[in-house]
Amino acid sequence: MSASEGAREVLAVKFGHRVTTRAQTYHNFHFYGEPDAEMDIDYYFWVVRDARGVYLVDTGFSPAVGARRRRACHATPAELLPVLGIAPDDVTAVVVSHGHWDHTGNLGQFPRAQLVMAEAEYAFWTSPLAARTQFAEHREAQEIEALRRARAQDRLTLFSGQYTLAPGFELTEVGGHTPGELIALVAAGGGTTVLASDALHFYEEVERDRPFAILADLPGMYRAYDTLAQLAAQPGTHLVAGHDPAVRARFARYAAAPAAGTAAPAGTEVTDLTAPRP
């Protein structure tokens, strides 16, 4: 069913990849007494499309920043959205799940979209603390500047707790990974898709209770896992991890053909988050 028929689509777009290690991925990995091993990390942004419009959750990272940080960037949103039949100007709102560099790149591709993020997240990344090395490593100053500019232009919506972006499209602040990390609950396909972004990088964090290596607040991160586990236990609720290649195994590949005259950039993959595989 296409968006024009009234269905809401929720898509994960894999646009980047890197090989990392388990020791770099999990907080105090040595506590678990297991040998280290390589693991793949995917980079995604997410698209929600319905009769009202097109929404993005995060905007990936820019090719230049990816090159400097040695992450392969296969496409930016402006390169990939046309494959889905979406022009960047069709995007009405961009949800910023948190202020890390791999989620806040390419904001300049959406100069007219309304940006939405948690007030605590914005306050943190525009505060002096964000310049301290352990935090500054994860942000790009010019991208935080882009958020400041959006605020000056009255294009930035800040919220605390919960925010309804559209009917059946709720944002919930959970913190933990960053001071105002949010998750998105999207009603679609008769169920609810939970876009956890970096409240859950890998399913193993919730399924084996293993905090991710980068965090602002460890108790908050455990509480966010509890929130996600409770959501996932509800019938028809699909949990979507923010960096896990398993997302592409747990959900079906998006079936629609590329828009006329377009082709998906090599290395990208679009997954239908309303279609869990049996």
Ligand SMILES: [Zn+2]
């Ligand atoms: Zn991330």
